[in-house]
Amino acid sequence: SQTIHQWPATLVQPVGSPLSLECTVEGTSNPNLYWYRQAAGRGLQLLFYSVGIGQISSEVPQNLSASRPQDRQFILSSKKLLLSDSGFYLCAYSKPGLATPTNEQFFGPGTRLTVL
Amino acid sequence: GQNIDQPTEMTATEGAIVQINCTYQTSGFNGLFWYQQHAGEAPTFLSYNVLDGLEEKGRFSSFLSRSKGYSYLLLKELQMKDSASYLCAVRNTGGFKTIFGAGTRLFVKA
Numbered sequence: 727s728q729t730i731h732q733w734p735a736t737l738v739q740p741v742g743s744p745l746s747l748e749c750t751v752e753g754t755s756n757p758n759l760y761w762y763r764q765a766a767g768r769g770l771q772l773l774f775y776s777v778g779i780g781q782i783s784s785e786v787p788q789n790l791s792a793s794r795p796q797d798r799q800f801i802l803s804s805k806k807l808l809l810s811d812s813g814f815y816l817c818a819y820s821k822p823g824l825a826t827p828t829n830e831q832f833f834g835p836g837t838r839l840t841v842l
Numbered sequence: 843g844q845n846i847d848q849p850t851e852m853t854a855t856e857g858a859i860v861q862i863n864c865t866y867q868t869s870g871f872n873g874l875f876w877y878q879q880h881a882g883e884a885p886t887f888l889s890y891n892v893l894d895g896l897e898e899k900g901r902f903s904s905f906l907s908r909s910k911g912y913s914y915l916l917l918k919e920l921q922m923k924d925s926a927s928y929l930c931a932v933r934n935t936g937g938f939k940t941i942f943g944a945g946t947r948l949f950v951k952a
Binding site: 758768777783816 | 873875883884885886887890929931938939940941942943944945947
């Protein structure tokens with residue numbers, strides 16, 4: 727079976743500090759990986775997606791970056807956090823290519839980030 | 843541009859039926875999804891439509907009209923546990939990128 731892990735679950739960071747959020751997937755090879763951010767009471771904003779190691783597509787220009795150092799590892803980083811970076815960060819995966827007709831996304835438990 | 847519109851909030855009574863509408867304008871289309879998200883939790887997959895028509899799955903049904911850029915999620919026999927946000931999402935033609943709407947918060951009252 728497939729599972730997705732994210733950590734930490736909650737994080738409080740001062741403005742200007744760095745950030746590193748990690749996501750790992752088990753049970754499937756070469757997954758498509760995604761980072762989303764959800765502001766309070768809002769929908770999911772796609773930040774980055776990756777279809778393979780070292781392949782990152784950025785959707786929103788901002789002070790965040792993503793990396794995929796291993797097949798099933800996806801990392802979200804920032805060198806200097808802004809107040810506006812606060813939110814609920816969700817990692818998700820889908821199976822590679824068209825493995826299933828729906829190929830829906832499976833979400834990790836999320837990281838609630840508060841920047842003070 | 844890309845845009846997905848859903849009502850912000852809806853309220854319904856336990857045991858009733860509720861329909862949540864979604865309209866979309868996207869640069870490509872390769873399927874429409876509905877996800878359920880309880881407060882503070884991650885979204886979970888509910889349904890998928892890629893062809894016009896109705897897909898039924900237990901108490902949940904989802905409808906799609908590609909020509910109208912329109913979908914709805916129908917929830918029957920509402921239960922208190924159905925109180926959640928319902929997110930409409932459209933996958934692009936390439937199949938990798940999915941755009942989400944802001945979600946509809948559904949409140950089920952006794």
